Amino acid sequence: MTMLTYTLLTDPAPLEASAAGRPPSTGTVYLVVTNTGQQAAFWSTITVQVPVGNGAGDLTPDFGKIKPKGEYGTWSGTLSSVSVQPGPQGSNAFQVTAPGGRASFAPGDHMALTLEVTVAPAAGLAVLKVTENTGRTRTGRLSSSVAAVSLVKTAAKEIPPPRDFRPDKAMLDGTDTLTLSWEGSDDFSYEILFPGGQRFIASNERSWSPAAADAPTRVTTYILVATSRSTPQRKHYLTTTVQVRNPVLETLTATTGIDTPWVQGATDATKGRVTFTGTGVEISNNSGGQSTVTADKADLTGLNTEWVQGKSADDGWISFPKEGVNVRRGSGHDWGSVFADKADLNGVNTGWVQGKSTDDGWISFPKDGLNVYRDGSRSWGNVAAEKADLNGVSTKWVQGRDDRDGWIDFSYYGVNVFRHDEGTKRWGVIGVNRIDHH
Template sequence: MPSLLHYEILADPSTLQASADGMPSVATLYLIASNSHQAPVQWESIDVDVRADSGASGLTDDRPQVVASIEPTYLRSFDERPEFDWDKTLQAYRAQSPAPAGRPMTLLGGEALILKLENVPVSRGAGLVQIRIEETSWGGDGSLAYRSAPYRSVLGVVKQIPKVPANFRAERSLLDVDAGQKVLLKWDGPSNLAYWIRHPDGTEEFITGPGTGPVTLDSYSWSTDAPKRGTTYTLIAGTRDGATAQHGYFLTTTVHALIPAFDHGTRSPWVEGTTDRGRVTFTPDGLRVDDTQHALGTVTAKAAVLREVSAHTGAIDTLTAKSVTAEAVTADTVTAKGVTADSAAIDTVTAKSVSADTVTTDALAAKTVTADSATIDRVAADAATIGTATIDTVIAKDVSSDTVTTGAVRGRAADAGRIEFPASGVNVYKNGSQEWGTLAADKADLNGINTKWVQGRSSSDGWIEFPPAGLRVLRDGGQEPGIIGAHQADLDILRTGEARVTGEARIKGLLTAGGGMKLYHEGERLLVTMPDRIVFTAVNEFRRWVTFDRGISVAFGSGTASITQEGGMIVRGGNLQVQQGTLSVSTGNPPNVRQL
């Protein structure tokens, strides 16, 4: 006879992967016991027998690691939560009532129990694992009576080994070719596939064909001479029909040479030493040699043939060159694309770029000026970066300076914004007028802010104003009260028209509701207080005494039953019955009891 409850099993992952060396597999099983009847089913126990061994039909060989739990889909307020755990006597997992065990539990129609086995270390070997279930239950739509013999069911889950290769890797990714080290590639894969190695030039080398017998997960390796430079190898897995190969799976791994050798050259923006960090940078004109501080370095050679010479010191009347690099330059006129010097005393400099620690000149026309110190009558440049400058006139696209002393700063246009520097700090104006302007910044670090109101960037954002009583939070850029979001609020007094709590509200003191109270649970109204009564719309369950000082009245249909001190017990419009008991009347003192 089939069991009263219907069982289904789900696994995560849906198909269990058998464990292998270095590749443990952990899974979760969900056993769903559902009541498909309209009527409730009473159940005493549900036993789940999971074979625990290391064979192909065993689920796990490490049962103590498994975590069992149960989750009913629905519990009434007076229902107890069942338990699901390992039973040493039965050698199975048992679901039952909490202590004392053996008491019947109720599963309503359409509801279910979810029995979970988590953190299951899956054993080795591919195969079908049987899950045997024994259920002691009664009831249902047929109102079946209790019977001692349990109902039995069998379910199953499948364990598989990987069907594709994995873990393709090199034993060493960095090889010393000069020391004779070799490439050793390893991978894991099923024994029913053939394997090839594809070299960087596209040629393929056959490694091994598919094995015979049951499919197993095996480890493979292949070795060859180390390459001269970084090389990528491709593992190909598939089938082989005679001389015809059918490729199905591809994996790649890369190895590198400790000292790479290139047959056709290489490209790099710069090259730097490892221990001595000198650097050679490739420029559009050739190359630049720097020392470890990235300043101009020294080239040492037995012989050099150069088209351009840079000297440490030069005293020159006129110098015309594409580039001038020197520790000191003293010249009447320098015309160059680039001038780099520690010190330069020049009457006229015309250059695309000037970089110097000190520049002393009457006129300087350059696209870029970079100097620690400059004494110049006139500077015309797109960009000027100067630590200290004494300049009569500056015409530049960009000026970068350590210190600027000025009364005001304004944009180029006549109606641009302006900044003034009074003794109290900084004033910002807009439109070339004395009207207060706007300061935009990512962050502002201030000791204090005095403002009438604060608003988001958009005119429709919320805003805060500061009346004498405190602050007001408004929304949508208007006068409608807004919302404050906070993790906690510490208030002495809370005045509100409505309070909504989405989580849990805990009140340590008294709760006083002056205007009445409504209590709901999941949208269903439980009670409403009125000036002269409390209206209950839910079932009232009292597990202790209930005392009514003035009496109690119950109305049902056209009848009533009341118990009061003035009128005693009165039943109107109905019958008074006493079932399986005695109705007695006592009078006098001592009382004279008569049974009716």
């Protein structure tokens, strides 16, 4: 039976065996030595033999990679380091030697030996062999006693999949920088897929921001692909979606409709705006003022407007007062002209009417009737007609169509018939077929 008591602890507890294709599993083994007796024990050496190999009963596959250290603590709380040295070549053991070759191990004192190890790949129970060289007196005979202390190695657990793939902002404005983050093990390699590209992530990184050229311009879904380094290889896929407040779209097809308070151009030069009000549509320019609608053709049921003008500022224009329509020329208020092939009217109120040329005859409408003028002047003109059906004619004379025809004038006394004779008033002849009088 040993004079000292040995307790084995591990971190993590239990230790996890290493797995093929993954980084080696590591852990720390703590061997706590205490004196639980009623009197001091004197010790010279304590040797800890470690099972080395890849089997279920082995702690580690490589003894040379174990990192040992030791510490001694008294009942009063004083701590001091102790030297831990490898044992003889091939022994796979560590040995602790008491200061001065022999030292008292008082009741309540303790010693902690720490071994940082790479854990063997097979799960199972590993037993460490502890040999103490102790005695009851400072100078008496020492004896060797052996104790077995054990620990459990569990099979490697499945690597937990990555989680919590998230953007730092769910809605991006034009100047915002996007950062995607996630939680995951170093046992995975990571890449991020997005429309038009993919990016591989360094093994120690758990966040990524797209470069300016890859920044989202519309709603974008990112895919995190985590690939295990174990055999067989496993892949995990996580997705997250980012919204853009002012998205850029190549085309937009809406099969049911679009509900929006306004639509605006994409650049400063074309930021005209269409606003949908309760009564219709308002068109604004890039400064917020009322603007222009340009179209090849407008098919309307009705149009309410103060005026209509041609496309040029010098074109004629039409205004709509209560009384009817005003036709103006140029950009001023001078009266303009109406050109038409035909006018079908119920009535015309006008000061005069003229042919299309300024040399054409024209008609004015004084209060007492109708004046016919020639050549755009105020010289009397002629009325030409095939037939006239009149209730009465007031005239000084009547002549045939030719200048050489006879003519009739109407004097105070009656009717005079003249023949054509170089402007002289020579009596003419009345020719009749029959005279029937009472």
